[in-house]
Amino acid sequence: MPDMSRRAFLRGAVLSKEHQFLGPMPPWLGEVAAETCRACPGFCLEACGEGVIRRHPEGHALAGAPYLSFREGGCTFCGDCAGACPQGVPRGRPRIGTAVLHRERCLAWNRVICMGCMGRCPEGAIVLDERRRPFLLEERCTGCGMCISPCPTAAIAISFNHNGRFT
Incomplete structure (x- = not known):
C-alpha cells in the first residue's frame, strides 16, 4: 500500500509502481546499460557527495539500477559518479x-x-x-x-x- 501520510501526500511522495522509473539515471551513466549498473556494487552511490544517487528497490522491475532522488537536494554535475564508474563513461556537461x-x-x-x-x-x-x-x-x-x-x-x-x- 502506498505511503499516504499527510507529509508524504503534500510532498508528492507516494510510492512508485514497480514498472515506473523512480528518477533519472545519474548524469553520464545513461550511456551504461541498466543491466551493467545492476550488477555493480554501487561505486557511483558511494562517490556522490550530494547523496542523491539511490538504487531501485528489490521487487522493482529495475531493482539495483541507480537513479537520482531529488527529495534531499540535486545534482551538482561534479562528475564523481562518472569517475567512480568502472565502465569508463564519457565526460562533458550532460543535461538530465x-x-x-x-x-x-x-x-x-x-x-x-x-x-x-x-x-x-x-x-x-x-x-x-x-x-x-x-x-x-x-x-x-x-x-x-x-x-x-x-x-x-x-x-x-x-x-x-x-x-x-x-x-
Missing part, C-alpha cells in the same frame, strides 16, 4: 532533463507567496513574472533537481530523457 512546473500545485500560482524554487536554481532557469509567479526558461534548465526539494507542495518534477525520449 527539464523541470516541469505544475501550476495547479504551485503556491505562488495559487496566490501564496513562495519563491523557494527560484532561489535554489544554479542556472537561473526559474524567473518570476509580473505577479511574482515562477516560470521556467527551458533553455537554461539542466534538470539538476535543485528546485525540487525546497518546494513544499511537490509542484516541480523533472521530465527526464530515457532511451532518447523525454518522459
